[in-house]
Amino acid sequence: MNQQELTLLNLGDNLDNLSNLDPRGYGVCRILYPAARKATGSPLSVNAATKLCDTVRENDLVYILTGFVLLPFKKAEMDGIVSSVLLARSLVLAFGAKPVIICPQENVEAVRALAAVVGLHLYDSIDELKKYPISMAVIPFTKDSSEAEECAKNIISKGLPSAVISIEAPGANCVGKYHNATGLDVTELEAKMDILFEKLQSMGVLNIAIGDLGNEIGMGAISEQIERYIPYAAKGECNCGCEGGIAVRTAADNIITATVSDWGCYAMIAAIAYLKRDIDILHTAEMEADAMVTAARSGMIDMYGWLVPAIDGFGKTMNMSIVNLMRECVSYAMKLEKTCETWFDKVIDKGFYGE
Numbered sequence: 001m002n003q004q005e006l007t008l009l010n011l012g013d014n015l016d017n018l019s020n021l022d023p024r025g026y027g028v029c030r031i032l033y034p035a036a037r038k039a040t041g042s043p044l045s046v047n048a049a050t051k052l053c054d055t056v057r058e059n060d061l062v063y064i065l066t067g068f069v070l071l072p073f074k075k076a077e078m079d080g081i082v083s084s085v086l087l088a089r090s091l092v093l094a095f096g097a098k099p100v101i102i103c104p105q106e107n108v109e110a111v112r113a114l115a116a117v118v119g120l121h122l123y124d125s126i127d128e129l130k131k132y133p134i135s136m137a138v139i140p141f142t143k144d145s146s147e148a149e150e151c152a153k154n155i156i157s158k159g160l161p162s163a164v165i166s167i168e169a170p171g172a173n174c175v176g177k178y179h180n181a182t183g184l185d186v187t188e189l190e191a192k193m194d195i196l197f198e199k200l201q202s203m204g205v206l207n208i209a210i211g212d213l214g215n216e217i218g219m220g221a222i223s224e225q226i227e228r229y230i231p232y233a234a235k236g237e238c239n240c241g242c243e244g245g246i247a248v249r250t251a252a253d254n255i256i257t258a259t260v261s262d263w264g265c266y267a268m269i270a271a272i273a274y275l276k277r278d279i280d281i282l283h284t285a286e287m288e289a290d291a292m293v294t295a296a297r298s299g300m301i302d303m304y305g306w307l308v309p310a311i312d313g314f315g316k317t318m319n320m321s322i323v324n325l326m327r328e329c330v331s332y333a334m335k336l337e338k339t340c341e342t343w344f345d346k347v348i349d350k351g352f353y354g355e
Helices: 004-021 028-040 044-055 081-095 105-117 145-157 194-202 220-229 261-275 285-297 316-335 342-349
Strands: 062-065 100-105 121-123 135-140 163-167 206-211 254-255
Touching: 004 044, 004 261, 004 316, 004 342, 028 044, 028 220, 028 254, 044 206, 044 254, 044 261, 062 081, 062 194, 081 100, 081 105, 081 135, 081 163, 081 261, 081 285, 100 105, 100 220, 105 121, 105 135, 105 285, 145 194, 163 194, 163 261, 194 206, 194 254, 220 254, 254 342, 261 316, 285 316
Parallel strands: 062 100, 062 163, 100 135, 121 135, 163 206, 206 254
Antiparallel strands: none
């Protein structure tokens, strides 16, 4: 092991730990993370970031799937949409990529407002997006199961992406039903974006899925852990009578689990910032606060239904703190690289990190 490898390992652990901070204390993130880490074989944030850096090139399309519609309000939640637009900004800065946010119609207004917060031009089609720099696109995805296959084909026909990233997007279980966190059937409310994800995965596209419970696209990669330890996840445990449980069928090749899906996305962005040696790829705490306020004013609700700037119950202060700490971790890892070189050598020589 060399200094760069040790830094990446420990920075990745720092970012993963921050994204799995558990202020609520109910421990779901502690259940998901060990299985995700075992499946990935390295820090989740660094694994995903490294693969994006190895894959995405200038003008490449990157599809970002997000948007979970919640009962009883039938409005989209804030988790997922905030980080998706901030990720779009980061992909433009890091790679000159062409990000396309694919979401339910309920999220489109928020995406339009958030694009202005992150400084990107927004277009309604992939054809337009291809023409202009510093841009992103938003495309609504159907909720009709009978139309999902055709909708996916139409999107792909406009351009095959180099990567697809799902963030807090609902996925169907083994019998084709979509569930909320309490095991209720929300199939009619949700866009069937997992059809697009699975199609791209079968075509060999780099795929990354971010979730915080087990009912999100891609979390089938750790289905055994989810079904065993997450409430309502096992077959027959959901509250809708489908006998399938909330655990999803779609198993992503790369997963990130976190206390809040947005935090998992921020950890990935922070790792990209380190790999690209550009701290500005990760947004500031101030931009985080602006994005949260804008999303709330655009109709996105907190997990508990409030139209306030909060994500899964966590307000601006907590989210800004997470972003600040991630930025500091990346900043120190870069600026002390030369200063600590000798100390790295001595630690590595002791052999702990080679065992």
